[in-house]
Amino acid sequence: MTAVVEIEHLSKAYQRGGQVVPVLQDITLTLQTGDFVALMGPSGSGKSTLLNLIAGIDAPDSGLLRVAGVDITGLRESELAQWRAEHVGFIFQFYNLMPVLTAYENVELPLTLTHLSRRQRCEHARLALDLVNLSDRADHYPSQLSGGQQQRVAIARALVTDPTIIVADEPTGDLDRVSAREILDLLESLNDSLRRTIIMVTHDQAAAECAHIVRHLEKGVLTDKIEYPRERAQA
């Protein structure tokens, strides 16, 4: 196994009204390829901030941050954007699909940043939609889909570029129990059969149980680590 995420002594603070508010303090964490990690903790503990740092959409104040073998703290904004396009798949709480694009177009969108031909893009996008079981909704706009279906489109969009890591910030936070279960099953199978590395922030115990590593954040500090044996995750 190789480390995809290496974090050492990472700190991050925000300025608020002239005051410095520490959000993450001295975080050290390593994730291996194929890991499915759940980040838990109370509201405001810094879960999203940590996830954003790993995903390269926010910058730390100090510490080491290597993701997919790249020290992303040293990248310029344009390089970072390219790096994200190549290595990170995003799943958001509120799906964040482009409302003016169809399901198919939303999935194809990130592929336009690659060197794939139009035909290859089409193949990849169809395959990804197939994987989330939404081939029959390819021409539907987000407003014509349920929340669970939209999130499945978002998952297709996140995996279509074959990214090194998939980050998910409360992917079931806006869904009912049944839809949430569908999404979790989907993420589990992505991790199981496709060996995707997934980092997921969640408040939901059921969601956390899909992961095989659960980390807790408490006021910006990583506390305990629970590891479930793989067999259990697969059960």
Place this chain on the structure above:
Amino acid sequence: MIYLFRLIARNTLRHPLRTLLTVLGIVVAITAFGLLRTTVDAWYAGAEASSASRLIVRNKNSLTFPLPLYYGAKIRGIEGVDSVSAAQWFAGIYVDKKNFFPQFAVDPRTYFALYPEFVIPPEQMKAFLLDRRGAIAGRKIVEKFGWKLGDQIPLIGTIYPGTWSFVLRGVYTGANSRTDETQFFLHWDNLNETLKKVAPDSANQVGIFLVGLKNAREAPLVAQRIDAQFRNSRAETLTETEKAFQLSFVAMTEAILLVIQAVSFLVIAIIMAVMANTMAMTARERRREYATLKALGFPVRFIAALIIGESLFITCAAGALGAWLIHPAAAYVGRKYGTIFPIFNVSDDTVVMAMLATLLVGLVAAAGPALQASTRTVSEGFRAAG
């Protein structure tokens, strides 16, 4: 690239009513801008069309004071003068005051030789010369009043009392689009003979002399010679080129022109504010989408292009329509107020300026939102979107 255009096109139609109203506003603003600029041009049209090789001699005290007829012969003898003609403002009313058109009593043989831009068919010219009560009118007023050759045209005198009747003997057309086709010419002889009988004091006088030059470059020199000739005489003269003469009329109304010009720019400024507001509103609503695109790895310039593209798409489509509408709108105004603005032509400059103004509106309106969207980091973008 394909997605850039797809997103711009579909984003534009996301709020059809808002887009439609914005487009409507820009169309109206650009057309109004074009009409206002054309109005300014129309004001200067007389001066633009005037010849540099003609001088106008008038009474130094005031244009309303006449000059003695015998000055004509003296001017003809001055060095550099090629030909001399005379004209007298008639100021008759045709049926109603609002039917205004300029009327001049002229010496036809010399006058039309000096003004080749008034094109008259030879047989009509012959008929006019043979009829002392004859008149020649410009094509536009002939069409406006539905006159035909041979028609009696009554004019109620204001300077010269009584009702005067003229017979339309000829219709002139302009040699080019800048020629005023709303003038009306009658025989100065006819006017003078009548004056001799009813108002002998006013006889043998003309309003202005028109001087053709041998060499246009000598204009200032010849003007000086003419004025020197009549210095200290009963009626001193003021001689200037036809252009300067026309511009002195424009100068009287310069303040109005400045206002019109200011309003034309104000219209652009207002529509710029409207468009900027629309774009700010639009970009605000799409912060989440911009943040998402950035997270997915789309570069800053893609986001900027999305915003600027949408702004330019709306403004340019509307601006093109507005610029295209300037011509029919000007044609309408020209027809309706042809006697106030004999020349109401849309210049290419006006259309180009309207297009540039449109482009400017589009760019300025998008600048703020584009800058903001591209400098915000992804996490800031999501936080701002809530």
